[in-house]
Amino acid sequence: MQQVSVIVPFYNCPYINQSLDSLMNQTYKNIEIIVVNDGSTQYCEKIIPYLDKIKYVEKENGGTASALNTGIQHATGDYFCWLSSDDIYYPEKTEIQLAFMQKKNAVFSHTNYYSIDKNSHIITPLLGVHPPTRLKIIKRIRRKNFINGCSIMVAKNVFDQIGIFDESLPYTHDYDLWIRIIQKFDIDYLPQPLLLYRIHEQMGTKKHEADIKKETMLVVNRYRDRMERLLQEELKKK
Numbered sequence: 001m002q003q004v005s006v007i008v009p010f011y012n013c014p015y016i017n018q019s020l021d022s023l024m025n026q027t028y029k030n031i032e033i034i035v036v037n038d039g040s041t042q043y044c045e046k047i048i049p050y051l052d053k054i055k056y057v058e059k060e061n062g063g064t065a066s067a068l069n070t071g072i073q074h075a076t077g078d079y080f081c082w083l084s085s086d087d088i089y090y091p092e093k094t095e096i097q098l099a100f101m102q103k104k105n106a107v108f109s110h111t112n113y114y115s116i117d118k119n120s121h122i123i124t125p126l127l128g129v130h131p132p133t134r135l136k137i138i139k140r141i142r143r144k145n146f147i148n149g150c151s152i153m154v155a156k157n158v159f160d161q162i163g164i165f166d167e168s169l170p171y172t173h174d175y176d177l178w179i180r181i182i183q184k185f186d187i188d189y190l191p192q193p194l195l196l197y198r199i200h201e202q203m204g205t206k207k208h209e210a211d212i213k214k215e216t217m218l219v220v221n222r223y224r225d226r227m228e229r230l231l232q233e234e235l236k237k238k
Contacts (some may be wrong), residue, residue, distance in 0.1 A: 002078040002102075004094050005032040005156070007071030009064050012042040013085035015198060018120065020050050022088040028095035032077045036067040065165040065173035072156075072164055080154045086198040087150045088120065093194040097153045100190050107155040108181055109188040110147045113195035123199065130189035135234045137187055142227035143220065145175035147187070151195045158185065171212045172219050179223050183230055 006023055010016055016035075023033050033054040035047060039061030047056065059070055068082060079098065083089060093111070101109050112128030129146040131137045140146055162180040165173040181187070 001030045002098065003030045003032055003076065004028065004079045004081060004098060004153070005034060005071070005075035005077030006081045006083055006094075007068055007075065008033065008035045008083050008085055009038055009067035009071070010035055010040055010047070010085045011038040011061065011064075011067075012040050014043050014046075015086040016043060017046045017049075018088055019083055019085050020047070020054070022091070023083065024050070024053065025091045026089065026094045027092050028098060031094060032075065034071045034074050036071045038062060038064070038067040063167065063170050065167040065169060068173075069164045069167065072159060075156065078156055080156050080159070082149055082152065084150050084198075086200065088116070088196040088198070090194045090196070094153075096192065097190055097194060101153060101155075101188070104188055106188040107158050107185050109153050109190055111151040111190040111195060112193040113148055113151050113197050114193055115199050116196045118198070118200045120196070120198075122196070126193055127197070128189070128191065128193070130187075130191075134186065135231070138182065138227065138231050138234055141179060141182060142223065142231070144216065145172070145178065147174070147178050148195065148197060149174040150197065154181075169215060169219065171208055172215045175216065176219050176222070179219065179227065183226060 008019060023031065035054050035056050037058045055074060057070055057074055072080060097109060097111060112126050114122045115124040115127060117123050131140050158181060162184060166176050169176055
């Protein structure tokens with residue numbers, strides 16, 4: 001029975017108990033939960049009831065990428081997942097996604113999802129996006145990120161080949177990683193919604209919107225030539 005490591009970066013988030021409850025309620029039980037406290041000064045008491053059920057790592061504040069990398073270094077599972085401390089997994093998320101990946105012999109997948117508000121009410125239609133062919137996936141991802149990081153599952157040995165998150169990118173470390181992955185591997189998609197992604201006033205994507213746009217262009221330009229070559233290789237197969 002393969003183990004799934006779920007990394008939960010935590011920094012001053014009042015919703016951490018809801019995220020951890022969603023992990024405690026997973027139908028797949030061979031889960032390693034690693035909470036990385038990234039220098040929090042608030043809401044740490046909400047983690048106390050879970051300490052006997054999780055791995056808990058404390059570090060100085062360094063951002064989400066550094067928290068994820070710290071979690072990866074402590075992970076012993078066969079697969080890696082990431083759950084932000086304000087988001088929620090459906091109870092069957094791990095079980096269904098792992099079975100999907102094993103059936104397809106996949107190394108990377110992402111799922112559909114809804115957005116929720118501060119009261120955990122669904123406020124959007126389904127938001128997952130996945131172009132229908134590898135060619136169209138490459139065309140889209142070379143311009144912008146369409147993958148929700150908390151919906152992913154990755155075979156942990158992928159990191160041995162493409163490296164871990166780039167800690168110099170505060171906001172687009174996930175986008176950078178997906179681009180590195182697609183250069184070597186296929187990206188698979190599960191259209192079933194298995195994640196609830198929380199929208200609230202304190203979320204980083206709202207507070208740092210302008211910086212995220214600038215950093216996205218930095219990543220696009222970093223891989224422009226390589227992605228163009230990848231696109232041409234894929235066109236030759238047609």
